[in-house]
Amino acid sequence: MRSMSRRGFLGLAAGGLLVACGSGSDGGSASGSGSGSAQGAASGDDRAAAALIAFFPQGIYVSGSTQRLPFGLADADAVPLSAGPELLEATIRSEDGKTLQTITAARHAEGLPRAYYPFELALADPGIYSLNAKVDGKELEAMFQLIAPGSLPFPGPGGTMPGFDTPTVADARGVDPLCTRPEPCPFHAMTLNEALATGRPVAYLVGTPAHCQTGICGPVLDLMVTEAERFADVVFVHAEVYADDAATVVAPAVAALGLDFEPLLFLIGADGVVRHRLDVIYDSVELRQKLEDLAA
Numbered sequence: 185m186r187s188m189s190r191r192g193f194l195g196l197a198a199g200g201l202l203v204a205c206g207s208g209s210d211g212g213s214a215s216g217s218g219s220g221s222a223q224g225a226a227s228g229d230d231r232a233a234a235a236l237i238a239f240f241p242q243g244i245y246v247s248g249s250t251q252r253l254p255f256g257l258a259d260a261d262a263v264p265l266s267a268g269p270e271l272l273e274a275t276i277r278s279e280d281g282k283t284l285q286t287i288t289a290a291r292h293a294e295g296l297p298r299a300y301y302p303f304e305l306a307l308a309d310p311g312i313y314s315l316n317a318k319v320d321g322k323e324l325e326a327m328f329q330l331i332a333p334g335s336l337p338f339p340g341p342g343g344t345m346p347g348f349d350t351p352t353v354a355d356a357r358g359v360d361p362l363c364t365r366p367e368p369c370p371f372h373a374m375t376l377n378e379a380l381a382t383g384r385p386v387a388y389l390v391g392t393p394a395h396c397q398t399g400i401c402g403p404v405l406d407l408m409v410t411e412a413e414r415f416a417d418v419v420f421v422h423a424e425v426y427a428d429d430a431a432t433v434v435a436p437a438v439a440a441l442g443l444d445f446e447p448l449l450f451l452i453g454a455d456g457v458v459r460h461r462l463d464v465i466y467d468s469v470e471l472r473q474k475l476e477d478l479a480a
Contacts, residue, residue: 229267233319234260236326239300239398239465241445246340247330250306254465255289255315255326256298264298272301274317284313292467295407296400300465337442340461345388345452347377348440350423359427359435364394365402369409371422376437379419383454385478387418390437391447392425400465401447407468408449415475451478 239254255274257265270291276284289301307313310332316325339345351359352372363369371389379386393402405422412420423437425446438446451460451474460474 229265231259231263231265231267233257233265233268233322233324235262236315236317236324237262237264238326238328240328240463242329243331244336244445244463245328245330246333246335247307247310248333249340249342250304251330251340252302252304252460252462253315253328254300254302254463256300256465257319257324266293266297266299268299268301269319272317272319274303274315276305276307277314277316279312292470294467294469295410296403296465296467298400298465300467302466302470338448339450339458341458343458344456345376345380345386345450345458346440347380348437349375349377350421350437351375351435357436359424361429362424363422364392364424364429365405366393369405369422370412371408371420374419374421376421376423379421380452380456382419385418385454385459386421386450386452387412387415387475387478388421388423388450388452389447390423390425390441390443390449392431394429395426395431396446398446398464404447404449404466404471407466407471411468411471411475414472415479417479418475451475453478 235258237256237258239256245251245253257268259265268291271288272291273286273288275286278284284307285305287303287305289303291299291301293299303315307330310330312327312329314325314327316323349357351357351362352375353362356362362372376388387408389405389408391401391405393405396402408420424435425438427433427435445464447464449462449466450458453459459478462474
Protein backbone atom coordinates (compact mmCIF):
# COMPACT_ATOMS: atom_id res chain seq x y z
CA MET A 185 0.00 0.00 0.00
CA ARG A 186 1.35 3.39 -0.90
CA SER A 187 1.81 5.82 1.97
CA MET A 188 -0.33 8.97 2.19
CA SER A 189 -1.63 11.32 4.84
CA ARG A 190 -5.07 10.78 6.38
CA ARG A 191 -6.25 14.08 4.89
CA GLY A 192 -5.02 13.09 1.43
CA PHE A 193 -6.71 9.72 1.63
CA LEU A 194 -10.07 11.17 2.68
CA GLY A 195 -9.96 13.75 -0.09
CA LEU A 196 -9.30 11.11 -2.72
CA ALA A 197 -11.98 8.81 -1.29
CA ALA A 198 -14.67 11.47 -1.31
CA GLY A 199 -13.93 12.51 -4.88
CA GLY A 200 -13.82 8.90 -6.03
CA LEU A 201 -17.25 8.22 -4.63
CA LEU A 202 -18.87 11.02 -6.61
CA VAL A 203 -17.28 9.83 -9.84
CA ALA A 204 -18.02 6.18 -9.25
CA CYS A 205 -21.62 6.50 -8.11
CA GLY A 206 -22.79 9.42 -10.20
CA SER A 207 -25.36 9.20 -12.97
CA GLY A 208 -22.87 7.77 -15.45
CA SER A 209 -23.48 5.42 -18.34
CA ASP A 210 -25.19 2.78 -16.28
CA GLY A 211 -28.47 4.71 -16.43
CA GLY A 212 -31.51 4.15 -14.27
CA SER A 213 -33.21 1.21 -12.65
CA ALA A 214 -32.82 -2.21 -14.21
CA SER A 215 -35.26 -5.05 -13.78
CA GLY A 216 -34.35 -8.70 -13.55
CA SER A 217 -35.22 -12.09 -12.12
CA GLY A 218 -33.40 -15.01 -10.63
CA SER A 219 -30.85 -15.16 -7.83
CA GLY A 220 -28.55 -12.28 -8.74
CA SER A 221 -25.88 -14.44 -10.40
CA ALA A 222 -23.49 -13.27 -13.10
CA GLN A 223 -26.35 -13.31 -15.60
CA GLY A 224 -29.33 -10.94 -15.53
CA ALA A 225 -27.98 -7.45 -14.81
CA ALA A 226 -24.57 -8.59 -16.02
CA SER A 227 -25.70 -9.30 -19.58
CA GLY A 228 -24.23 -7.05 -22.24
CA ASP A 229 -21.55 -5.56 -19.98
CA ASP A 230 -18.20 -6.74 -21.31
CA ARG A 231 -16.05 -3.89 -19.99
CA ALA A 232 -12.89 -4.93 -18.17
CA ALA A 233 -12.59 -4.41 -14.43
CA ALA A 234 -9.84 -1.86 -13.81
CA ALA A 235 -10.59 -0.65 -10.28
CA LEU A 236 -12.22 -1.46 -6.97
CA ILE A 237 -14.45 1.34 -5.69
CA ALA A 238 -16.08 1.97 -2.34
CA PHE A 239 -19.83 2.53 -2.65
CA PHE A 240 -19.84 4.57 0.55
CA PRO A 241 -18.35 7.78 1.93
CA GLN A 242 -15.43 7.46 4.31
CA GLY A 243 -15.88 7.80 8.04
CA ILE A 244 -19.25 6.03 8.45
CA TYR A 245 -18.04 2.66 9.76
CA VAL A 246 -16.68 1.89 13.20
CA SER A 247 -14.16 -0.52 14.61
CA GLY A 248 -14.90 -3.19 17.18
CA SER A 249 -18.02 -4.74 15.61
CA THR A 250 -19.10 -6.31 12.32
CA GLN A 251 -19.64 -3.74 9.58
CA ARG A 252 -21.12 -4.09 6.08
CA LEU A 253 -18.98 -2.33 3.46
CA PRO A 254 -20.27 -2.42 -0.15
CA PHE A 255 -17.58 -2.31 -2.83
CA GLY A 256 -17.92 -2.49 -6.60
CA LEU A 257 -15.87 -3.01 -9.72
CA ALA A 258 -15.37 -0.22 -12.25
CA ASP A 259 -13.82 0.22 -15.65
CA ALA A 260 -10.82 2.42 -16.47
CA ASP A 261 -13.08 5.52 -16.43
CA ALA A 262 -14.37 4.68 -12.91
CA VAL A 263 -17.81 3.78 -14.27
CA PRO A 264 -19.32 0.92 -12.21
CA LEU A 265 -19.76 -2.46 -13.86
CA SER A 266 -22.93 -4.51 -13.85
CA ALA A 267 -20.91 -7.69 -14.40
CA GLY A 268 -18.28 -9.42 -12.27
CA PRO A 269 -17.40 -12.75 -10.64
CA GLU A 270 -20.14 -14.37 -8.58
CA LEU A 271 -17.80 -14.44 -5.57
CA LEU A 272 -15.05 -11.96 -4.85
CA GLU A 273 -12.28 -12.93 -2.44
CA ALA A 274 -10.30 -10.12 -0.87
CA THR A 275 -7.62 -9.57 1.72
CA ILE A 276 -7.73 -6.81 4.31
CA ARG A 277 -4.43 -5.05 4.98
CA SER A 278 -3.41 -2.53 7.58
CA GLU A 279 -1.90 0.85 6.71
CA ASP A 280 1.58 -0.63 7.00
CA GLY A 281 0.72 -3.39 4.50
CA LYS A 282 0.21 -6.28 6.93
CA THR A 283 -2.42 -8.82 5.84
CA LEU A 284 -5.04 -9.12 8.57
CA GLN A 285 -7.72 -11.41 7.14
CA THR A 286 -9.24 -12.87 3.99
CA ILE A 287 -12.95 -12.36 3.33
CA THR A 288 -15.40 -13.23 0.56
CA ALA A 289 -18.56 -11.51 -0.67
CA ALA A 290 -21.17 -12.59 -3.19
CA ARG A 291 -22.04 -10.43 -6.17
CA HIS A 292 -25.39 -8.61 -5.89
CA ALA A 293 -27.17 -6.82 -8.74
CA GLU A 294 -30.78 -8.00 -8.75
CA GLY A 295 -32.96 -5.07 -9.82
CA LEU A 296 -30.03 -2.65 -10.05
CA PRO A 297 -28.02 -1.02 -12.86
CA ARG A 298 -24.69 -1.87 -11.20
CA ALA A 299 -23.22 -4.76 -9.22
CA TYR A 300 -21.73 -4.62 -5.75
CA TYR A 301 -20.12 -6.86 -3.14
CA PRO A 302 -21.23 -6.34 0.49
CA PHE A 303 -18.19 -7.38 2.52
CA GLU A 304 -18.77 -7.94 6.22
CA LEU A 305 -15.77 -7.52 8.47
CA ALA A 306 -14.82 -6.69 12.05
CA LEU A 307 -11.55 -4.99 12.92
CA ALA A 308 -10.56 -4.09 16.46
CA ASP A 309 -8.89 -0.74 15.87
CA PRO A 310 -9.77 2.54 14.12
CA GLY A 311 -7.54 3.39 11.20
CA ILE A 312 -7.05 3.30 7.45
CA TYR A 313 -7.12 -0.11 5.76
CA SER A 314 -7.17 -1.52 2.25
CA LEU A 315 -9.27 -4.17 0.58
CA ASN A 316 -7.31 -6.03 -2.11
CA ALA A 317 -8.65 -8.46 -4.71
CA LYS A 318 -7.45 -10.10 -7.92
CA VAL A 319 -9.91 -9.84 -10.85
CA ASP A 320 -9.05 -11.26 -14.27
CA GLY A 321 -5.42 -11.44 -13.24
CA LYS A 322 -5.28 -7.81 -12.08
CA GLU A 323 -4.45 -6.78 -8.53
CA LEU A 324 -7.00 -4.18 -7.44
CA GLU A 325 -7.05 -2.14 -4.23
CA ALA A 326 -9.50 0.17 -2.47
CA MET A 327 -8.86 2.01 0.77
CA PHE A 328 -11.34 2.58 3.60
CA GLN A 329 -11.43 4.06 7.07
CA LEU A 330 -12.81 2.80 10.37
CA ILE A 331 -13.49 5.29 13.15
CA ALA A 332 -13.93 4.85 16.89
CA PRO A 333 -17.28 3.57 18.21
CA GLY A 334 -19.57 6.35 19.39
CA SER A 335 -18.23 8.84 16.83
CA LEU A 336 -21.29 8.88 14.57
CA PRO A 337 -24.47 10.94 15.07
CA PHE A 338 -26.64 8.13 13.65
CA PRO A 339 -26.94 4.54 14.89
CA GLY A 340 -25.51 1.36 13.44
CA PRO A 341 -26.39 -2.26 14.20
CA GLY A 342 -26.92 -2.67 17.93
CA GLY A 343 -27.73 1.00 18.49
CA THR A 344 -31.10 2.42 19.48
CA MET A 345 -32.99 4.28 16.77
CA PRO A 346 -33.95 7.79 17.88
CA GLY A 347 -37.53 8.76 17.12
CA PHE A 348 -38.53 11.60 14.84
CA ASP A 349 -41.77 12.96 13.41
CA THR A 350 -41.11 12.41 9.73
CA PRO A 351 -43.42 14.07 7.18
CA THR A 352 -46.64 12.26 6.37
CA VAL A 353 -49.57 12.66 3.99
CA ALA A 354 -51.57 14.10 6.88
CA ASP A 355 -48.80 16.53 7.94
CA ALA A 356 -45.98 17.18 5.46
CA ARG A 357 -44.19 19.37 8.03
CA GLY A 358 -43.04 21.79 5.36
CA VAL A 359 -41.61 19.16 3.00
CA ASP A 360 -42.87 19.55 -0.58
CA PRO A 361 -42.88 17.27 -2.46
CA LEU A 362 -43.43 14.64 0.20
CA CYS A 363 -41.99 11.94 -2.09
CA THR A 364 -40.00 12.55 -5.30
CA ARG A 365 -40.61 9.07 -6.69
CA PRO A 366 -42.53 9.49 -10.01
CA GLU A 367 -45.36 7.54 -8.42
CA PRO A 368 -45.14 8.53 -4.73
CA CYS A 369 -44.37 5.56 -2.51
CA PRO A 370 -46.90 4.34 0.11
CA PHE A 371 -44.51 4.83 3.02
CA HIS A 372 -45.72 8.21 4.28
CA ALA A 373 -48.80 7.14 6.23
CA MET A 374 -47.21 7.40 9.68
CA THR A 375 -44.22 9.12 11.22
CA LEU A 376 -41.11 7.27 12.32
CA ASN A 377 -42.16 7.93 15.93
CA GLU A 378 -45.55 6.35 15.27
CA ALA A 379 -43.94 3.39 13.50
CA LEU A 380 -41.57 2.75 16.42
CA ALA A 381 -44.53 2.90 18.82
CA THR A 382 -46.38 0.07 17.03
CA GLY A 383 -44.15 -2.58 18.60
CA ARG A 384 -43.45 -3.98 15.13
CA PRO A 385 -40.22 -4.07 13.13
CA VAL A 386 -39.57 -0.91 11.10
CA ALA A 387 -37.79 -0.31 7.79
CA TYR A 388 -36.81 3.37 7.59
CA LEU A 389 -35.30 4.70 4.36
CA VAL A 390 -33.79 8.17 3.94
CA GLY A 391 -33.23 9.02 0.29
CA THR A 392 -34.42 11.19 -2.59
CA PRO A 393 -35.14 9.53 -5.96
CA ALA A 394 -35.26 12.84 -7.87
CA HIS A 395 -32.08 14.45 -6.51
CA CYS A 396 -29.91 11.51 -5.49
CA GLN A 397 -26.18 12.17 -5.94
CA THR A 398 -25.45 8.45 -6.22
CA GLY A 399 -28.12 7.74 -8.85
CA ILE A 400 -29.35 4.75 -6.84
CA CYS A 401 -32.07 6.16 -4.52
CA GLY A 402 -34.86 5.54 -7.05
CA PRO A 403 -33.97 1.91 -7.73
CA VAL A 404 -33.57 0.98 -4.05
CA LEU A 405 -36.89 2.65 -3.14
CA ASP A 406 -38.56 0.76 -5.98
CA LEU A 407 -37.17 -2.48 -4.54
CA MET A 408 -38.52 -1.59 -1.11
CA VAL A 409 -41.99 -0.93 -2.56
CA THR A 410 -41.95 -4.38 -4.16
CA GLU A 411 -40.59 -6.23 -1.12
CA ALA A 412 -43.02 -4.53 1.27
CA GLU A 413 -45.79 -6.70 -0.16
CA ARG A 414 -44.07 -9.76 1.34
CA PHE A 415 -43.67 -8.32 4.84
CA ALA A 416 -47.03 -7.23 6.22
CA ASP A 417 -45.70 -7.24 9.80
CA VAL A 418 -42.99 -4.67 9.02
CA VAL A 419 -43.79 -0.94 9.04
CA PHE A 420 -42.14 0.88 6.12
CA VAL A 421 -41.29 4.58 6.36
CA HIS A 422 -39.60 6.83 3.79
CA ALA A 423 -38.25 10.34 4.32
CA GLU A 424 -36.96 12.71 1.65
CA VAL A 425 -33.57 14.42 1.84
CA TYR A 426 -34.74 17.88 0.75
CA ALA A 427 -37.66 20.01 1.89
CA ASP A 428 -38.12 21.67 -1.50
CA ASP A 429 -38.23 20.55 -5.12
CA ALA A 430 -35.22 22.71 -5.98
CA ALA A 431 -33.12 20.66 -3.54
CA THR A 432 -31.85 23.76 -1.75
CA VAL A 433 -33.20 23.12 1.78
CA VAL A 434 -32.18 20.01 3.70
CA ALA A 435 -35.16 18.18 5.18
CA PRO A 436 -35.55 17.96 8.97
CA ALA A 437 -35.28 14.15 8.86
CA VAL A 438 -31.72 14.48 7.56
CA ALA A 439 -30.73 17.07 10.13
CA ALA A 440 -32.23 14.97 12.94
CA LEU A 441 -29.69 12.19 12.31
CA GLY A 442 -26.78 14.38 11.20
CA LEU A 443 -26.62 12.61 7.84
CA ASP A 444 -24.27 13.69 5.06
CA PHE A 445 -24.85 10.85 2.58
CA GLU A 446 -27.75 8.93 1.06
CA PRO A 447 -29.53 6.65 0.66
CA LEU A 448 -29.46 4.58 3.83
CA LEU A 449 -31.94 2.07 5.16
CA PHE A 450 -32.34 1.35 8.86
CA LEU A 451 -33.91 -2.03 9.68
CA ILE A 452 -35.12 -1.69 13.24
CA GLY A 453 -36.38 -4.41 15.55
CA ALA A 454 -39.62 -4.22 17.52
CA ASP A 455 -37.51 -3.17 20.52
CA GLY A 456 -36.21 -0.09 18.70
CA VAL A 457 -32.71 -1.50 18.20
CA VAL A 458 -31.15 -1.31 14.72
CA ARG A 459 -30.60 -4.83 13.37
CA HIS A 460 -29.10 -3.84 10.01
CA ARG A 461 -28.08 -0.63 8.25
CA LEU A 462 -27.86 -0.84 4.47
CA ASP A 463 -25.85 2.13 3.21
CA VAL A 464 -26.02 3.55 -0.32
CA ILE A 465 -26.80 0.35 -2.23
CA TYR A 466 -28.69 -2.92 -1.85
CA ASP A 467 -30.41 -5.24 -4.30
CA SER A 468 -33.66 -7.16 -3.98
CA VAL A 469 -31.89 -10.34 -2.84
CA GLU A 470 -30.01 -8.72 0.02
CA LEU A 471 -33.02 -6.60 1.00
CA ARG A 472 -35.24 -9.67 1.19
CA GLN A 473 -32.66 -11.57 3.25
CA LYS A 474 -32.33 -8.73 5.75
CA LEU A 475 -36.09 -8.21 5.98
CA GLU A 476 -36.59 -11.93 6.62
CA ASP A 477 -34.06 -11.74 9.43
CA LEU A 478 -35.77 -8.61 10.81
CA ALA A 479 -39.22 -10.19 10.74
CA ALA A 480 -38.12 -13.56 12.18
